[in-house]
Amino acid sequence: MTLAWREVRRARLRFGLLAGAVGLLIFLVLFVQGLTDDLVTQFVGAVRNQDAPVLVYGADARRNLEGSQITPAQAAAVARVPGVAESGPLGEGTFTMRAGGALVDAVLIGVDAGGPGLPATLVAGRLPEADGEAVASDRDRGDGFDVGDVVRVEPGGAPIRIVGRARDINYSVSPTLFTTFPTYEAARRIRNPDARAVNPSAIAVRPEAGVDPAALAARIDDEVEGVEALTRQQAADEAPGVSAVQQSFTVVNLLFYIAIPLVTGLFFIIVTLQKAGALTLLRAIGAPASVLVRALLVQVGGVLAAGAALAVVLLVAADALLGATGASVGVDLSARTVVVTLVIVVVLSLLTALAAVRRILAIDPIRATTGAGVSA
Amino acid sequence: MRVALRELRRRPGRFGVATGVLTLITTLLVFLGGLLDGLFLGSTGAIRAQDADVLVYSAFSRDSFLRSRIGPELRQEVERVPGVEETGGLGLALVAARVPGEEEPADAAVAGYQLAPEGVPPTPPPGEAWADRRLEADGVRVGQTLLMGPAEVPIRVRGWVEDTSYLLQGTLWVAPETWRRVQSLSRPDAAVAPGVFQVLAVRGEGDPADLARAIEAGTGGRTSALTLDEAVFSLPGTAQQNRVFTGIIGATLLVAVLVVGLFFVLLTLERTGLYGVLKAIGASSRQLFAGVVAQAVVVTAVAVALGTALAVLLALAVPPEVPLQLEPARAGITALGMLAAALVGSIVSLRRVVRIDPATAIGSAT
Amino acid sequence: MSAALDLEDVRKVYRAGEGEVVALSHATLQVGEDEIVALLGPSGSGKTTLLSIAGGLLAATAGRVLVGGRDISGATPGELTRFRREQVGFVFQAVNLVPFLTARENLLVVDEIGGRRKGPESRARADRLLEELGLAHRAGNLPGQLSGGERQRVAIGRALMNEPRLVLVDEPTSALDTRTGTQVMELIRTEVKGRGTAAVIVTHDTRMTRWADRTLHIDDGVLSAVPAAGPEGGDAEA
Numbered sequence: 018m019t020l021a022w023r024e025v026r027r028a029r030l031r032f033g034l035l036a037g038a039v040g041l042l043i044f045l046v047l048f049v050q051g052l053t054d055d056l057v058t059q060f061v062g063a064v065r066n067q068d069a070p071v072l073v074y075g076a077d078a079r080r081n082l083e084g085s086q087i088t089p090a091q092a093a094a095v096a097r098v099p100g101v102a103e104s105g106p107l108g109e110g111t112f113t114m115r116a117g118g119a120l121v122d123a124v125l126i127g128v129d130a131g132g133p134g135l136p137a138t139l140v141a142g143r144l145p146e147a148d149g150e151a152v153a154s155d156r157d158r159g160d161g162f163d164v165g166d167v168v169r170v171e172p173g174g175a176p177i178r179i180v181g182r183a184r185d186i187n188y189s190v191s192p193t194l195f196t197t198f199p200t201y202e203a204a205r206r207i208r209n210p211d212a213r214a215v216n217p218s219a220i221a222v223r224p225e226a227g228v229d230p231a232a233l234a235a236r237i238d239d240e241v242e243g244v245e246a247l248t249r250q251q252a253a254d255e256a257p258g259v260s261a262v263q264q265s266f267t268v269v270n271l272l273f274y275i276a277i278p279l280v281t282g283l284f285f286i287i288v289t290l291q292k293a294g295a296l297t298l299l300r301a302i303g304a305p306a307s308v309l310v311r312a313l314l315v316q317v318g319g320v321l322a323a324g325a326a327l328a329v330v331l332l333v334a335a336d337a338l339l340g341a342t343g344a345s346v347g348v349d350l351s352a353r354t355v356v357v358t359l360v361i362v363v364v365l366s367l368l369t370a371l372a373a374v375r376r377i378l379a380i381d382p383i384r385a386t387t388g389a390g391v392s393a
Numbered sequence: 394m395r396v397a398l399r400e401l402r403r404r405p406g407r408f409g410v411a412t413g414v415l416t417l418i419t420t421l422l423v424f425l426g427g428l429l430d431g432l433f434l435g436s437t438g439a440i441r442a443q444d445a446d447v448l449v450y451s452a453f454s455r456d457s458f459l460r461s462r463i464g465p466e467l468r469q470e471v472e473r474v475p476g477v478e479e480t481g482g483l484g485l486a487l488v489a490a491r492v493p494g495e496e497e498p499a500d501a502a503v504a505g506y507q508l509a510p511e512g513v514p515p516t517p518p519p520g521e522a523w524a525d526r527r528l529e530a531d532g533v534r535v536g537q538t539l540l541m542g543p544a545e546v547p548i549r550v551r552g553w554v555e556d557t558s559y560l561l562q563g564t565l566w567v568a569p570e571t572w573r574r575v576q577s578l579s580r581p582d583a584a585v586a587p588g589v590f591q592v593l594a595v596r597g598e599g600d601p602a603d604l605a606r607a608i609e610a611g612t613g614g615r616t617s618a619l620t621l622d623e624a625v626f627s628l629p630g631t632a633q634q635n636r637v638f639t640g641i642i643g644a645t646l647l648v649a650v651l652v653v654g655l656f657f658v659l660l661t662l663e664r665t666g667l668y669g670v671l672k673a674i675g676a677s678s679r680q681l682f683a684g685v686v687a688q689a690v691v692v693t694a695v696a697v698a699l700g701t702a703l704a705v706l707l708a709l710a711v712p713p714e715v716p717l718q719l720e721p722a723r724a725g726i727t728a729l730g731m732l733a734a735a736l737v738g739s740i741v742s743l744r745r746v747v748r749i750d751p752a753t754a755i756g757s758a759t
Numbered sequence: 760m761s762a763a764l765d766l767e768d769v770r771k772v773y774r775a776g777e778g779e780v781v782a783l784s785h786a787t788l789q790v791g792e793d794e795i796v797a798l799l800g801p802s803g804s805g806k807t808t809l810l811s812i813a814g815g816l817l818a819a820t821a822g823r824v825l826v827g828g829r830d831i832s833g834a835t836p837g838e839l840t841r842f843r844r845e846q847v848g849f850v851f852q853a854v855n856l857v858p859f860l861t862a863r864e865n866l867l868v869v870d871e872i873g874g875r876r877k878g879p880e881s882r883a884r885a886d887r888l889l890e891e892l893g894l895a896h897r898a899g900n901l902p903g904q905l906s907g908g909e910r911q912r913v914a915i916g917r918a919l920m921n922e923p924r925l926v927l928v929d930e931p932t933s934a935l936d937t938r939t940g941t942q943v944m945e946l947i948r949t950e951v952k953g954r955g956t957a958a959v960i961v962t963h964d965t966r967m968t969r970w971a972d973r974t975l976h977i978d979d980g981v982l983s984a985v986p987a988a989g990p991e992g993g994d995a996e997a
Binding site for chain 1: 583714
């Protein structure tokens with residue numbers, strides 16, 4: 018493979034620019050992907066990682082907890098639907114809280130202690146068992162929401178003690194606490210003393226054993242007036258904003274994906290055309306086409322590897338930068354996402370490099386003797 | 394330079410590659426810019442439209458409309474602060490609106506106001522509204538009566554106003570009592586008493602930042618006063634969104650720089666012999682490099698035109714819930730950015746052009 | 760009367776690793792105002808070096824180079840570029856025309872670079888030259904559509920576009936068959952003589968020397984009026 022590397026060494030600027038462009042593009046793909054995933058997780062992690070398989074919203078809410086309300090009559094009707102093993106209130110609201118000595122906007126989600134709707138991803142401590150206790154998101158542990166910390170709803174709320182932490186349970190990109198419904202109700206009244214009644218935002222439902230959540234959701238829709246029942250998955254994916262965010266970034270990422278193989282593939286076609294003379298000569302002195310093709314593929318692989326390495330470095334730097342500027346979003350990338358992205362990029366790039374391979378295979382060694390090398 | 398431009402005309406195929414890639418990058422940039430504008434303008438319209446110098450929130454609201462409450466007493470305190478000339482109450486409620494003849498309800502922001510924002514007529518009679526044109530996409534028409542929230546409070550649409558949406562929801566500008574009714578009936582837990590608003594829009598004299606500080610001091614810390622710009626960026630996520638998008642756009646422009654650099658280095662390499670001859674017959678490096686730059690700029694300009702057109706077409710295919718807004722100003726900025734990238738990218742070829750020795754033109758057979 | 764080209768004791772030494780290679784050794788040569796000099800020598804003899812130094816493409820290691828009475832020995836690269844643009848015409852060995860320009864545009868390039876003539880004037884001169892070279896009907900053709908001889912004729916036209924004092928011709932016939940080569944040499948002589956311009960023609964082909972007023976031999980960097988060895992000394996590669 019010395020042939021391939023020697024050429025890269027001679028033409029460091031060209032290959033460097035290519036690897037730089039490819040690296041930046043891979044970085045952008047991964048960055049946008051990671052940002053989207055992180056954003057979505059922070060938007061609806063609380064919905065995705067609570068333990069009730071079915072959530073019942075007010076029909077007007079358009080799958081948004083913030084705008085949803087369930088009347089006591091509706092709550093009772095849901096509980097009576099056949100197939101419902103257990104149901105309980107779920108209240109959601111954003112409050113100004115004092116945590117770690119500072120004022121922050123935080124989301125309180127109140128559910129029945131021991132009832133459905135509590136976090137399923139506990140990583141430390143325990144779930145709330147009494148009023149005034151809460152589980153916080155693991156992400157916010159450094160901001161005064163660690164186990165043992167005490168927070169208050171301002172102005173003048175009763176203390177809420179953090180008794181546990183759970184992974185990825187944020188809502189609306191804010192620090193999030195799961196607490197008991199009465200604690201949530203008290204917070205509502207602090208925020209608005211004029212409040213008449215505090216209704217739950219949704220009903221968390223656990224089906225009886227053997228009852229399919231989707232089927233149960235459909236049945237609740239049929240039998241209860243003015244509600245919209247959704248499976249956990251639907252509630253997360255169809256939350257307002259989430260699908261818009263995902264669709265927007267899918268288009269952006271698609272364009273980035275197209276750009277990568279376009280740049281690499283076309284680069285290698287141009288380079289192959291430019292050295293047609295030298296390649297013809299090599300063929301004439303007996304180099305088999307397969308050796309030349311392999312040299313080309315090694316270069317493509319090398320450029321992609323260098324680009325991927327650059328992308329990873331940039332990702333780490335970007336994540337650190339986001340962290341340093343106190344941004345609440347970060348880059349949330351699973352190893353699987355990275356690998357899948359890289360595989361797609363490599364496959365697409367190799368596909369476009371096939372055009373350059375075809376050029377090499379089309380070289381006729383006889384032309385070396387007739388002097389038809391590079392034509393201007 | 395003329396020679397370079399003639400080459401572009403005679404052999405457009407050889408620039409097709411670069412044009413294609415740069416077109417794609419332009420499309421990306423216009424699209425990203427459109428998302429940024431869509432998110433930013435769509436989220437902040439109701440605040441940007443305020444014809445006020447300062448917005449006053451209650452202290453514990455953390456500068457959020459939904460959590461802020463300003464009662465009549467606090468309002469009087471604000472009005473006593475020297476420099477304050479006029480105040481107007483403002484309240485916002487995010488509710489779903491039932492549109493006659495439409496299956497899906499529309500997301501709306503009901504805004505009760507006293508001081509008319511820019512482009513919004515004076516406060517309408519109770520039960521009527523000036524609607525943001527964004528709602529037109531949800532099937533809302535002038536003259537219709539919308540039913541707001543679970544309590545189905547009726548609001549009749551009197552006419553359209555532009556660019557006043559709030560958190561990507563079309564705003565209905567109504568009388569304060571109408572807003573209070575909607576707020577109290579649809580969110581009993583967040584009901585507001587008569588005379589209470591969420592925020593005060595304040596007109597006054599002097600520098601708005603100074604006025605804001607004076608109001609905070611004058612109310613003994615019970616208020617948080619923000620200039621209009623500060624209020625815009627205090628909306629949830631706005632500042633961060635701008636930073637992240639600007640970062641992505643910047644990195645994408647950098648890709649454009651590298652692509653232009655790469656492509657013209659390859660071209661220059663191909664033209665080493667030709668440049669040697671031209672130098673031998675008296676062309677200066679400067680003239681030859683000017684040719685490279687001219688080509689880079691023209692190729693980029695063509696790509697910008699194609700890419701922008703492609704983005705516009707793509708925007709038509711994007712589902713309406715994606716907050717994409719293509720602004721002429723953004724297209725202009727993108728075009729300038731791309732041309733700057735072309736200039737910077739072509740500089741990579743400068744050293745190669747300068748290094749070509751005219752003496753190679755003599756005594757060589759190729 | 761000042762000479763078109765005046766080389767005084769010019770030396771050119773290349774550094775090659777540890778040692779030195781003398782490409783041109785104490786060359787002294789005068790070319791009159793409308794004189795055509797043929798420079799005959801095998802490859803590697805130093806004739807290309809001499810041509811490059813005379814044309815301001817290479818700087819001499821020592822000695823003086825005067826073109827039209829002007830000393831270019833100590834000129835800066837910028838001054839040399841200007842000098843080449845205004846005083847010298849080149850005809851290169853390989854036909855180095857700009858491939859995407861027509862015959863006529865290849866001539867106009869010279870004025871575009873120099874910027875001293877305006878459009879109509881420039882076009883008139885290019886058309887006149889193409890007419891003289893028998894290429895009027897090919898003016899709109901790209902180099903790829905011309906024969907080897909025609910291309911070399913376009914190159915001659917390009918060399919004359921800037922009304923040079925000195926035309927330097929590098930192996931003009933090496934890529935041409937004998938008949939076409941003869942035509943090209945005849946054209947060079949007619950055009951150069953008709954304008955009272957001086958020319959130096961470098962070749963390794965003795966048959967081409969009959970169009971010159973004077974023939975000099977060069978071997979191992981040494982210039983002489985007679986062949987260095989043997990009656991056909993310069994014709995080593997023929």
